Amino acid sequence: MTADLLLLPVPRRLTRQAGGFRLTADRLIRITAPDPQRIFSMARRFQAALQCAYGWHWQIVAGFAVPGAPVGLELRLAPGELPHPQGYRLVVAEHGLRLTAPDEAGLFYGVTTLIQLLEQRFVAPVGGQRFVAPEEGQRFVAPVGGQAEEAVLPALEIVDWPDFPARGVMLDVSRDKVPTLETLFDLVDRLASWKINQLQLYTEHTFAYQNHPEVWAKASPLTGEDILALDAYCRERFIELVPNQNSFGHMGRWLKYPRYAGLAEIHGEFKVPWGVAHGPFSLAPVQPGSIDLVRGLYDELLPHFSSRMFNVGCDETFDLGSGQSQALCAERGVGRVYLDFLLQIYAEVSRRGLTMQFWGDIINDHPQLVPELPRDAIGLLWGYEADHPFDVQGARFAAAGVPFYVCPGTSSWNTLAGRTENALGNLLNAAENGLKHGACGYLNTDWGDNGHWQAYPVAFLGYAAGAAYSWCLAENRALDMAAAVGRFALTTPPAAWAAWRLTWAMPTGPAVCC
Numbered sequence: 001m002t003a004d005l006l007l008l009p010v011p012r013r014l015t016r017q018a019g020g021f022r023l024t025a026d027r028l029i030r031i032t033a034p035d036p037q038r039i040f041s042m043a044r045r046f047q048a049a050l051q052c053a054y055g056w057h058w059q060i061v062a063g064f065a066v067p068g069a070p071v072g073l074e075l076r077l078a079p080g081e082l083p084h085p086q087g088y089r090l091v092v093a094e095h096g097l098r099l100t101a102p103d104e105a106g107l108f109y110g111v112t113t114l115i116q117l118l119e120q121r122f123v124a125p126v127g128g129q130r131f132v133a134p135e136e137g138q139r140f141v142a143p144v145g146g147q148a149e150e151a152v153l154p155a156l157e158i159v160d161w162p163d164f165p166a167r168g169v170m171l172d173v174s175r176d177k178v179p180t181l182e183t184l185f186d187l188v189d190r191l192a193s194w195k196i197n198q199l200q201l202y203t204e205h206t207f208a209y210q211n212h213p214e215v216w217a218k219a220s221p222l223t224g225e226d227i228l229a230l231d232a233y234c235r236e237r238f239i240e241l242v243p244n245q246n247s248f249g250h251m252g253r254w255l256k257y258p259r260y261a262g263l264a265e266i267h268g269e270f271k272v273p274w275g276v277a278h279g280p281f282s283l284a285p286v287q288p289g290s291i292d293l294v295r296g297l298y299d300e301l302l303p304h305f306s307s308r309m310f311n312v313g314c315d316e317t318f319d320l321g322s323g324q325s326q327a328l329c330a331e332r333g334v335g336r337v338y339l340d341f342l343l344q345i346y347a348e349v350s351r352r353g354l355t356m357q358f359w360g361d362i363i364n365d366h367p368q369l370v371p372e373l374p375r376d377a378i379g380l381l382w383g384y385e386a387d388h389p390f391d392v393q394g395a396r397f398a399a400a401g402v403p404f405y406v407c408p409g410t411s412s413w414n415t416l417a418g419r420t421e422n423a424l425g426n427l428l429n430a431a432e433n434g435l436k437h438g439a440c441g442y443l444n445t446d447w448g449d450n451g452h453w454q455a456y457p458v459a460f461l462g463y464a465a466g467a468a469y470s471w472c473l474a475e476n477r478a479l480d481m482a483a484a485v486g487r488f489a490l491t492t493p494p495a496a497w498a499a500w501r502l503t504w505a506m507p508t509g510p511a512v513c514c
Contacts (some may be wrong), residue, residue: 006155007116008194008464008488009471010479017155021092025056036062038104039075041236042111046073049115054151064222073097073114075107082106086197087161090114092153105457106161108238113160116193116260116488117153160472164434166405166441168198168468169463170244170311172252172413174206175448178220183456190460190489192237194467198443199234200244200311205253207245209300215254220423227304231264235306243358246295246313248283248338255280255295263290266323273318282317285341295348308354312345313382314338315359335366339373346374360404364393371400381441382407386425394437405441406434410462412454413447423462424481431469439452442470460489 005016021195029047031039043060050056058072080103082089083344088101088110099114101107169191173179179187188199201222208221222230227241234241255264264280271277281289302310320338329337342358349356360379363369373379381404390406397404408430411423427444434442444466446459464485468476 005117005120006480006483006487007113008479009340009468010475011113011158011160012472012475013157013159015157017093017174019094019155020152020314021072021094021096021155021286023050023054023056023072023151023153026070027056027058027096028066028070028226029058029060029073029075030066030071031060031062031075032064033062033075033077039077039107040200042104042108043073043075045117046111046114048305049118050340053118073099075111076100077104077107078102082159082161084161085165087159088113090156090158090160092117092156094155097153101217105197105238109160110158110401112193112195113158159325162195162471163431163473164439164442164470166198166202166443167196167467168242168405168441168443169196170200170202170407170443170445172202172446172448172452173222174202174204174246175450175452177448177452178206178222181222181226181229181455188230188234188237188239188402191463191467192239194464194488195471196463196467197238198240198242198441200242200443201417202313202445202447204250207301207497209297211296211300212254213507214257216258219253224304231304231306240307240309241305242307242309242311244311245297245301246286246315247297248312248314248341249281249317249319250313250315251283252279252281255283260293263287263293264323265319265325267456268323270319270322277318279319279323281319283341285320285337285344286325286328291341291344291348294345298348298352302352302354309357309378310349310350310352310354311357314342315361315382317362335369336361338362338366339369343374346377350374350376357405359407360397364396367396370396370402373400373402375401375403377402378440379404379440381405382409382445384409384411384426384445385429386422386429388426388429390430390433391436394439396432398437403440406430406439407443407445408466409445409447410459410466412459412462413449413452415458416453418454418461420461424465427462427465427469428473430476431473435473442466442487444470457490459483464489 008168029043031043033039047058047060078100081100082102085103085108086105088099088106090110090113091098099107099110101110205215206219206221208216231241254260263283265282265284266279269276269278280368317338321334325337346356356377357380360381379397379402381390408426411426412417431442444462465481468479
């Protein structure tokens with residue numbers, strides 16, 4: 001990246017060439033694909049970006065019968081041309097723009113790169129080769145040497161594909177801040193523009209279960225209608241909205257009510273790594289009603305999502321063995337009792353044809369049990385300090401043949417303005433060791449411990465850095481993150497994305513921040 005060209009994430013290979021493509025009003029967008037209707041939304045996204053940046057409207061057409069001369073952008077789906085899923089080749093040449101990809105996701109990511117180029121509003125003097133990006137909000141630069149300047153994209157070729165197949169963000173919506181649907185749409189647009197392809201909303205009690213109204217009555221929950229709308233919004237932006245419902249620990253907001261109190265492991269004190277905590281906290285695995293409750297939650301929650309994955313949580317069950325399961329844990333071991341209940345949950349998830357994700361902290365405390373994990377479940381290896389042992393944990397899961405994600409964090413929670421140095425170190429560490437040990441995903445987490453003090457934009461640095469490192473670590477390791485965040489994150493949403501959002505009808509009764 002140079003002073004006049006900045007992209008987020010930085011592409012894997014970018015070659016600058018002489019000259020450029022002069023943007024004019026009299027061009028077409030041509031879709032070359034077996035099913036052009038599936039590519040139409042991507043063409044419209046570029047069309048909206050061009051309209052917002054320059055005020056020009058390029059018509060969208062499909063097929064080869066259209067003459068090539070007026071075509072300004074060709075979107076071409078070519079499954080055999082690039083060997084990498086989600087990859088793309090973007091060529092900016094004197095005659096126009098050509099974007100080729102082996103799959104629809106790759107075309108979408110190529111369009112996001114092209115939109116970032118458009119929004120930098122490159123200009124060049126007539127007959128010259130100098131390309132600059134004008135100041136924010138300036139469409140054309142004043143004439144140089146008496147010659148009028150016009151809008152140009154610099155000639156280049158980008159060949160790009162991701163390091164991690166799954167690149168996600170998880171937002172905590174259970175520790176006192178439930179975003180409005182409008183805020184979630186904004187987040188989805190930002191993440192999609194940085195090539196993130198998974199989103200999770202960490203849920204304890206903030207989904208409006210119709211069978212359990214007392215649990216969420218004062219929590220401003222997301223409703224089934226909200227999730228259906230958000231899922232559809234995500235799909236069009238190639239983001240998978242993965243359901244997330246904690247199912248073992250972190251159930252105190254359920255177990256405090258009389259209806260569920262008998263399912264609690266303990267209602268008194270129990271030890272935690274930082275001292276003493278008070279129950280209720282975890283479900284008691286010895287109670288048959290515990291798995292019955294989980295089963296009922298899944299029956300109601302999961303039909304609202306199109307994803308075939310499901311994060312069941314199951315982290316930090318520190319009270320296990322302190323109450324109702326004390327005798328069983330003394331006989332079989334805490335790790336074994338934990339795994340047995342996890343496998344019951346796995347059976348419920350598998351019965352629905354889904355892939356289970358689960359937090360890996362408790363199993364990592366009992367490493368001898370890792371080889372007993374199902375090979376079609378995904379361990380989520382989390383840690384939020386810059387020196388977290390992703391290397392050791394990744395090696396352990398890889399040796400056992402258990403697929404896993406690395407899960408760093410934005411380092412924004414329990415702060416007012418974030419921990420920048422730790423965030424970058426933690427996010428980089430996760431990417432390095434995830435690649436080293438073959439992680440199939442990278443899930444960047446944004447928690448709300450102790451009440452979610454941080455304002456929404458505080459996490460943008462972490463989101464942007466995680467998107468960059470998980471897309472292509474080699475090219476983004478040295479990215480000027482301050483410049484990238486300043487241009488792509490700490491601004492209003494890109495005009496093209498905001499304009500596109502206006503085509504969506506907002507559902508009535510969105511969630512309200514509590």
